[in-house]
Amino acid sequence: MxxxxxxxxxxxxxxxxxxxxxxxxxxxxxxxxxxxxxxxxxxxxxxxxxxxxxxxxxxxxxxxxxxxxxxxxxEWKGASALQEWDASRRLLTVFTSWSKSGTTALLRNNTALNWRKLWPCLHPVLFTNDTELARNVQKHGWDSLPILHTEVNMPVLKHMYLTAMKLYRSPLYAFVNGDILFTQSLVETLMKILQSELYNRSAVLVVGRRTNLLNVTRMLATNEVVLTREAIKRGELFTPWGIDYFITSRSFPWGDMPDMVIGRIAYDNFLVVEANKRNVTTIDATKTVLAVHQTMTKGSEYKSHSQPHNSDFNLKLLAKIYKKINYAAGTTNGACYFTKYDNKSEVSIVRR
Incomplete structure (x- = not known):
């Protein structure tokens, strides 16, 4: 044979x-x-x-x-990254973390099915210490890894990246909030970025705004044509202050980042500010990447701002280290580049 x-x-x-x-x-x-x-x-x-x-x-x-x-x-950076992409077609190792108390079974299954549909370009991983949650995502073709580093009972962001980069080979890595759904627009945008000189020149951080959408069913999550149509019809573009995905190249200085945790405010805007300060290429992909937030009820889109337990953990941590941070410079508008569709309906990258 x-x-x-x-x-x-x-x-x-x-x-x-x-x-x-x-x-x-x-x-x-x-x-x-x-x-x-x-x-x-x-x-x-x-x-x-x-x-x-x-x-x-x-x-x-x-x-x-x-x-x-x-x-x-x-023109791509690094022969090893190119060979690895040729062999597996994996563009992105994408990971998240969730708990039973903070999410519903429908939401978790929607995300598991949605991300899996983008295989082999995306390789999804769940960080969890819950064996039932681990088994559930494994049924959908995900990997699961234990959470080894926590603060205030929440995963430390940088260790998620460092662990993923140690265990998986891909040109790009991303933490994404566990209630976000994607379409092929993500793959198209990432391929354009990987083919650009920007990827060759420096480390890369790609961020973007999400679109809040109520009543996301399993059918919507697994049918990107219908999902796109509904997002256009009744979705609401979220504020540039709230960032739900952070796509970085392997050379991003995660080892130098503070021990910020997910699910609490400030780490998103800090990452954009710090990346710009370190001459990392920052790209706002809002105009070409549809990132749908599964909004459960009106008002839940500000969930991380209303956490009752240590909601200001990241703020206090960063204040001790950096004293004063201009968080307003860390919105998606603070990215030095942005993506858009040109007159041929192809993704292009433009300097702000």
């Missing part, structure tokens, strides 16, 4: 479609007629591994015949 697949790939490009169809048919056959005692998670794992290898084989052939693609990729 391996020899046959190799022979097919060496033939005309039209055979690629046949190979992909054969793979999909095989997956359906295994699902429908395979031994019912076989664990479905194992079947999915086999399919994922096979698809990764198939993607790698086809992609290598495309690289050999497309000089434009090869030329474009030669």
């Amino acid at each position: 391996p020899g046959l697949m190799a022979e097919i790939v060496q033939n005309d490009n039209k055979h690629k479609n046949i190979l992909v169809l054969c793979f999909l048919c095989l997956g359906v056959y295994v699902y429908l007629y395979g031994n019912v005692s076989v664990n479905l998670e194992k079947i999915e794992h086999i399919q994922r591994s096979a698809l990764r290898q198939l993607s790698h084989v086809l992609h290598r052939r495309e690289d050999g015949n497309d000089t434009a693609t090869a030329s474009r990729r030669s």
